[in-house]
């Protein structure tokens with residue numbers, strides 16, 4: 001240590017340490033201003049390996065994920081089950097609390113807990129959620145609502161809107177009352193509430209890509225009635241996950257105070273549930289492109305932390321043989337459901353080293369919050 005450090009009187013040094021310990025760093029001086037949290041639903045280690053093997057070069061190919069400097073493991077069990085679901089795992093990632101399967105932003109006894117995204121919003125940051133399933137599905141919703149069960153879809157949809165993030169992009173137009181043929185809202189549609197709240201609504205890929213993003217804009221894009229298609233069979237009216245992430249990033253990054261953006265590669269899980277390697281690999285490769293986008297943004301915008309992780313592994317995928325070139329790879333699936341396998345964590349940016357090692361899933365948002373200078377996270381929610 002330098003002489004300058006040694007010259008600080010002991011009492012002053014102790015006070016400084018105490019202040020940092022008690023108060024955290026003030027928002028403006030926190031190392032992390034922007035957070036891009038990327039969640040691969042069902043993304044286990046072997047899902048990543050299968051995607052790498054599908055590239056030219058096989059085992060020696062390099063995914064964007066492979067370039068991330070810090071990696072770790074997440075222990076992701078639910079409070080009531082060794083094998084978690086997306087609701088409990090996303091609640092852990094969003095709130096720093098472990099809960100029962102099916103619950104969104106609530107503890108096993110029903111107590112509502114505060115999400116890191118809404119806490120960021122309270123502090124003046126922009127927020128956004130992008131997914132390839134219905135925007136009311138477990139992972140996106142856990143960052144925005146408190147509900148006793150993920151299946152209460154209409155309630156979840158209404159609560160997602162009331163949470164009022166700056167960007168909502170994904171599937172689920174049916175729940176918001178959009179007519180699937182005309183793409184116009186039905187009379188009592190929930191989307192009217194969004195328009196009332198000042199949201200701009202886009203219903204298809206052209207609408208999203210041609211949209212002029214303006215300061216203060218709030219955007220909701222619902223591109224299909226239910227879950228979006230697999231990347232390999234995506235309809236011309238549906239944007240890719242990368243396109244959605246690009247537009248979301250453009251919008252939230254306008255805020256000089258910073259942003260908290262969650263992008264979920266939602267359908268890695270769906271493909272793994274049916275043990276469909278080809279579709280699953282297609283989903284992982286698209287997700288990996290979003291990783292590339294996030295890393296590029298973070299390199300250009302210091303103060304941006306990128307964390308990539310999964311909620312759980314799906315399918316119990318194993319790679320049982322093949323050539324290093326990626327030829328003749330053989331796969332075996334142990335399940336058509338989720339498994340209790342640890343899942344990967346990858347990090348890049350200021351504080352990325354805090355995401356290496358073996359972490360409880362609840363530690364991930366706690367460490368992000370600390371790096372953002374949040375002083376009361378995790379926390380129970382005070383007002384309903």
Ligand SMILES: [Zn+2]
Nearest residue numbers: 269270314338
């Ligand atoms: Zn699943």
